[in-house]
Amino acid sequence: MADQIEDNAKLRAGQLDGFIGYNLKRANLLVQGATRRVLEPHDLTPSAFATLSLVMGRPGITQSEVARQLGIERSGLVALVDKLQGRGFVKREPVPGDRRVQALHPTSAGCAAYDVVLRDIRNLEDRMFKDFSEQERGALLSILGKLRTGLEEE
Amino acid sequence: MADQIEDNAKLRAGQLDGFIGYNLKRANLLVQGATRRVLEPHDLTPSAFATLSLVMGRPGITQSEVARQLGIERSGLVALVDKLQGRGFVKREPVPGDRRVQALHPTSAGCAAYDVVLRDIRNLEDRMFKDFSEQERGALLSILGKLRTGLEEE
DNA sequence: TATTGTTATACTCTATAACTATA
DNA sequence: TATAGTTATAGAGTATAACAATA
Numbered sequence: 001m002a003d004q005i006e007d008n009a010k011l012r013a014g015q016l017d018g019f020i021g022y023n024l025k026r027a028n029l030l031v032q033g034a035t036r037r038v039l040e041p042h043d044l045t046p047s048a049f050a051t052l053s054l055v056m057g058r059p060g061i062t063q064s065e066v067a068r069q070l071g072i073e074r075s076g077l078v079a080l081v082d083k084l085q086g087r088g089f090v091k092r093e094p095v096p097g098d099r100r101v102q103a104l105h106p107t108s109a110g111c112a113a114y115d116v117v118l119r120d121i122r123n124l125e126d127r128m129f130k131d132f133s134e135q136e137r138g139a140l141l142s143i144l145g146k147l148r149t150g151l152e153e154e
Numbered sequence: 155m156a157d158q159i160e161d162n163a164k165l166r167a168g169q170l171d172g173f174i175g176y177n178l179k180r181a182n183l184l185v186q187g188a189t190r191r192v193l194e195p196h197d198l199t200p201s202a203f204a205t206l207s208l209v210m211g212r213p214g215i216t217q218s219e220v221a222r223q224l225g226i227e228r229s230g231l232v233a234l235v236d237k238l239q240g241r242g243f244v245k246r247e248p249v250p251g252d253r254r255v256q257a258l259h260p261t262s263a264g265c266a267a268y269d270v271v272l273r274d275i276r277n278l279e280d281r282m283f284k285d286f287s288e289q290e291r292g293a294l295l296s297i298l299g300k301l302r303t304g305l306e307e308e
Numbered sequence: 309t310a311t312t313g314t315t316a317t318a319c320t321c322t323a324t325a326a327c328t329a330t331a
Numbered sequence: 332t333a334t335a336g337t338t339a340t341a342g343a344g345t346a347t348a349a350c351a352a353t354a
Contacts, residue, residue, distance in 0.1 A: 015272070016207045019279060020291075021189045021200065023298040028182040029225055030305040035175045046175065047321085053170045064335060071183055076322060078337060092336095100330045100335045118169070125173060131304055132297075137174075140297045143290055144177040150285055151184040201344085218312060227346060232314060246313095254312040254353045311354070319346080324339100331334070 020147075031128065038124045042117050043087075047072075049117060051080050052106070055090050056114050060103040062095075089113055174301075185282065192278045196271050197241075201226075203271060205234050206260070209244050210268050214257040216249075243267055 016022050035046050044052070047070065054066050063081060067074045081104065084090045089110030092102040106114070129137050170176050189200050198206070201224065208220050217235060221228045235258065238244045243264030246256040260268070283291050 015211065016204060017299075018295070019275065020282065020294065020298075021185050021275070021279070022204060023295060023302070024178070024182045024185050025200070026225060027298045027301050027305075028178045030302060031175050031178050034305060045320090046179070050170060050176060057169065062335075071180060072321090073323060074336070075324085075338080098331075098335085102336075121173065121175070125175070128174065128301065128305065131300065136293075136297055136300075139290075139293050140174065140301075141172070141177060143286070143294045143297075144174075144181045145171075146285065146290075147181050147282065147294075148177070148184060151181075151188060151282065199343090216312075226344090228311095228313070229315080229347085230345060252312085252354075256313075309354100312352085314350080314352105316349085317347085319344105321342100321344085323342080325341105327338080328336085329334100330336100331332100 034124060034128065035121070038120050039117065042113070042120070044117065048080055048084060049121070051077070052084060052089060052110065052114055052117075055084075055104045056106050056111065059105050060095075062101045062103060064101075066104070084110070087113075188278060188282065189275070192274050193271065196267070196274070198271065202234055202238060203275070205231070206238060206243060206264065206268055206271075209238075209258045210260050210265065213259045214247075214249075216255045216257060218255075220258070238264070241267075 032046060039046060039049055050070055051066055054061055054069055058065075063077045064074050067077050070077075081090065081092070085092060087109075088107055090104050090106055093105055095101050095103050132140075186200060193200060193203055204224055205220055208215055208223055212219075217231045218228050221231050224231075235244065235246070239246060241263075242261055244258050244260055247259055249255050249257050286294075
């Protein structure tokens with residue numbers, strides 16, 4: 001009888017660990033924290049780094065497009081780009097043909113800074129995955145991708 | 155030459171998708187959003203549900219312990235528990251032997267509410283995993299767990 | 309001295325709504 | 332009418348620092 005109650009308690013205690021939502025949140029908290037600590041010396045936040053990365057990868061990308069890719073609102077990007085521009089990493093340039101948009105381009109200083117930061121981030125990822133097989137690493141990325149596409153099209 | 159530049163751009167554009175940090179953040183954003191929508195009709199946040207779950211699983215757990223398990227500060231739990239107590243889901247009870255702590259216990263109303271919410275959360279998890287094999291689901295949980303323990307002991 | 313619960317406070321991130329200039 | 336960028340503002344979630352009671 002007392003055993004029954006204890007068993008129920010154990011089952012319930014373990015429930016949280018069985019949910020992806022909870023595990024994802026906890027893992028994300030730790031990974032974001034580690035990422036933040038790596039980026040801090042470069043005076044960059046994860047979002048700023050992601051923005052810089054998108055601009056590097058697709059020079060001429062618009063703010064609206066960056067916002068869409070990052071899954072945040074357009075308005076949130078203004079301060080982000082202001083900061084990056086203030087540090088001379090990206091510049092806003094008018095687009096012939098549509099005077100509403102200002103395309104984002106990396107500067108040479110931005111490229112140089114990005115390469116340095118990129119190395120630190122890669123090292124972090126390697127550290128986080130040091131106990132993982134190549135297979136596990138690939139599995140995680142593919143499963144997360146699948147989860148994302150499944151939820152995005154809802 | 156122009157091809158070279160284009161190739162570099164492509165490589166760089168894809169970089170963000172190769173990072174766990176970024177993928178984890180995006181996946182977490184979507185999963186937390188879906189979780190929030192499921193909990194909203196019950197007037198619970200993900201943190202409140204997690205707290206309730208911990209109290210259900212380990213009646214008598216202290217606030218400090220809940221904070222540790224959730225990875226947040228003690229101070230953040232006060233409002234959380236206040237809300238749960240205000241709704242009659244948990245109660246604070248003195249502990250004989252250590253008059254500093256107030257143990258958290260579920261009420262019968264709390265148990266009843268938890269069972270209802272739990273069913274909704276389970277349905278959500280099943281929906282999110284509908285295109286996944288049992289193997290993939292297990293792989294994700296075990297990889298996330300491994301990632302967590304690796305980062306927690308840093 | 310250290311720990312539990314608590315309060316007050318501030319900060320970060322993000323969303324919302326409204327505006328402008330363009331299309 | 333719709334879209335891009337912008338601004339101002341508010342809210343959620345969290346951390347920090349201090350305090351009283353207790354260990």
